[in-house]
Amino acid sequence: LPSWKIRTAVEPDLAHVLALWKTAGSSATAGETPGGLAGLLAHDPNALLVADLDGIVIGSLIVGWDGWRGSFYRLAVHPKHRRRGVAISLLRSGEQRLRDLNASRLTAIVLDEDSVAMSFWGALGYERQRHRARFVRHADAKSSHFPLDLR
């Protein structure tokens, strides 16, 4: 049996999760602040899973459900604890949560050049989608608004 347990993150975990992301070398994205993570939990208290080894956060996964699709973000495992199945445990727990919510399609965004992450998702039964592009728009950094008068 694994010596870690997968549980839902609570507020005191958030600083540890942010530190883990730095140590794990996962690519920085928007919302990666204590306030951003607190906002996630305020929106959905079950959205952030952590792998807990004797009270230390060694892994994380955001499990998003918007009523339409299930989405995984920020899968990360501390470098000292890799290749022991921590990420598999996180993902299987996240899948269980989404199954309970009746999600029928689960997705993850992976960087093209990240061969480790590519191997992970491929090994876990996820297929790379072809012929699709992702369009992204970022809020203005100062106002947090999306200006509407672009044209």
Ligand SMILES: CC(C)(COP(=O)(O)OP(=O)(O)OC[C@H]1O[C@@H](n2cnc3c(N)ncnc32)[C@H](O)[C@@H]1OP(=O)(O)O)[C@@H](O)C(=O)NCCC(=O)NCCS
């Ligand atoms: C990707 C990551 C989360 C995997 O965590 P992990 O706990 O070591 O993964 P697991 O032990 O559960 O591995 C499960 C399977 O994934 C694949 N895998 C994991 N790491 C791999 C590696 N370095 N090279 C090739 N395949 C790998 C293997 O198939 C592995 O099964 P195996 O060990 O029986 O061969 C971890 O390497 C990490 O945090 N990387 C940095 C952040 C990142 O890239 N996150 C993914 C964003 S999409």
